[in-house]
Amino acid sequence: MIDLIAFPLLSPLNHTETSEANPEYNCIAWAAEDDSKYWWPDEDGDGYWPPGTTRAETIEAFVEAFQAIGYTLDPQGVPSLEAGVEKVAIFAQNNAPTHAARQLPTGKWTSKMGPEEDISHDWGAIDGPCYGTAVHILRRSTR
């Protein structure tokens, strides 16, 4: 059950739960289409992070991680659906990365809510005190 205090813009009209809670993967992994690992660049090395990228809890390091799997920064940062393009969004709060979401072929977005459920949701629906807002959109050609 999603906490509406943490996500005040979420409503039954703008999101749907699409999985059970599962701590084996997290939002970054889910955005990268990997549900087998937990991605996080913690200094202790408990989380997976793409080899050869900067292991730091910075927005730049998160951009680098998605660049490592074929995404490039979208200079316009447009969240709308584009034919032949896959998009991910990086969220940050107080300049610290918090979350990543991936656009679905329908134009909706999918997010893994930390160790909890996956949801599909409208753009902007998860903005708030928990994840902050999207600070970058990255794109790659549909695979």
Place this chain on the structure above:
Amino acid sequence: MDESPIAPDKLRAFACRPPVHAGSTESAQSSGDCLSLAEKFRQLTNEWKQNRGFSSSLSVVKNDPSYQEIIRMGRSVLPFIMDELEKRPDFWFAALREITGENPVLPENAGRLHEMAAVWLQWGRANNVRW
């Protein structure tokens, strides 16, 4: 004095009997401490999971005050952590490293929760932690 390990679910049956871990030099300070160990661990674990909420950050996980309090409880909580790790795998690894001073997880298994948990459970059995 019998020093054989005690499973966590047996703890409350003893008036004052700390869970014993091979190599542990810790002991409960009073019967009250001993009796409350299981409850305290459970409460702190619930607080930790509640505090983490929907965050993915492993720094948030590790730096949570309840998680840190569990670490400060020392080797006496190892059976409880092992029990949790077996039933509900989660990121107990920073706590286990802090408490034991060891890290049996290979870097190539980073982020693979079940593999990391399995390695620590194997370590627990090899080091006579009973849960």
